[in-house]
Amino acid sequence: MREALDDLTDNLGVFSNIEALRTLYGADQVALLRRFVDEGCGLAWLLQQVSDARYAYSVVHDGSNSAYSSCSELTFVHELGHNLGCQHDRANASVPGRFSYSYGFQDPDEAFRTVMAYDCAGGCPRIHYFSNPDLTYQGKPVGISENDPNYSANNAMTINATRVAMAGYRAAVTPTIQVLSPNGTESWIRDNTYPITWTMSNLSSNVTIELYQGGILKTTLASNIPDTGAFSWSIPLQLPLGANYSIKIKGDAAGVTIFDDSDNYFAVAPRAHSKAAPWIDLLLLDR
Structure with missing residues (x-):
């Protein structure tokens, strides 16, 4: 999967015309959807510099083979979230997200996790929310305030902070x-x-x-x-x-x-x- 992401990003091999197509269609982000090959469900670049359009690429597996399906329907959204600067939950983040609060959220009682969060130790369902302290699920907040220096988790704020810049990566094209x-x-x-x-x-x-x-x-x-x-x-x-x-x-x-x-x-x-x-x-x- 990493090789596919690198080739896609660098416009190599079968992807040699991707940059031209991206400009032609005004694509701010580019995602490759491909067959599942047993090496994870998705991979994307994590946005660090908002002005850097070169890394708005991701690869997503369809999550199924002849025997089973293993990838969530939220995998695509999850990878786009990385391109927008969103990181996993703090326990599963090797590097920070775009901002100090750019983390997914796991419910402390393991009742749920947000789009960007990895599974809880005891297992918890992924809900269709990005972390956001202003929203609740089953009566519980789905994030932690950006003002909390140690535990903040507010990817909704992350997306709102980066979306305008990303929407300008390529000029809008009207067919x-x-x-x-x-x-x-x-x-x-x-x-x-x-x-x-x-x-x-x-x-x-x-x-x-x-x-x-x-x-x-x-x-x-x-x-x-x-x-x-x-x-x-x-x-x-x-x-x-x-x-x-x-x-x-x-x-x-x-x-x-x-x-x-x-x-x-x-x-x-x-x-x-x-x-x-x-x-x-x-x-x-x-x-």
Whole structure:
């Protein structure tokens, strides 16, 4: 697990493009989720300098193999807590957290432990709380005041103190798609070809284009095609006429679908029929 964390942090091997992806998607923290390989549930760098974005990395095992599951559903949160400066409980902390009070909490009666705390000597369930003296669980505080020099445990305060700086590790990225044409008021003729155009940023390199009539999906014109910004659509002669058509273009932003629709309806009109020229009878007189 340590090798994976080091390679992830240093952008080595299969992780050589991680830093570029982190910037592309605006990722303040980066976590690797991988298969369980019997060497612990997670590992992360413990934040010491708030301004140091280089170590906001963690590795989390899925906690299961073919025989059993051993890792808590809170492992991921626990490792992110380390990146935010939170340390284990005092009895299991080899080095301090970001602040003098940045420790998890074990209930003295072994009734529970908080997210960052290790198990009690006699066993105690982990609750879904970071240490916080202002909150209670089953009538007991889940932390100790930051003003106690020897026993303070307030990771909630730790997170509140570091979260703003961490949120600025990478610039926020907003994925966008905008349909340019048809975008309303156009009248496109059946049996002709027209360009569907769009702009896109901070999304995957492929798009899907759908045709709607009256707000109801009519058909998918193209699926998972490269984002070239334009697609030539040959309107079928049999497509029903109507003034209530629209286009939806969809892209993917790290597993989330982002889309845009035509701002207004456009029309599909009939092909114009040419009139036959009238017959003219010519009478030729021989001379």
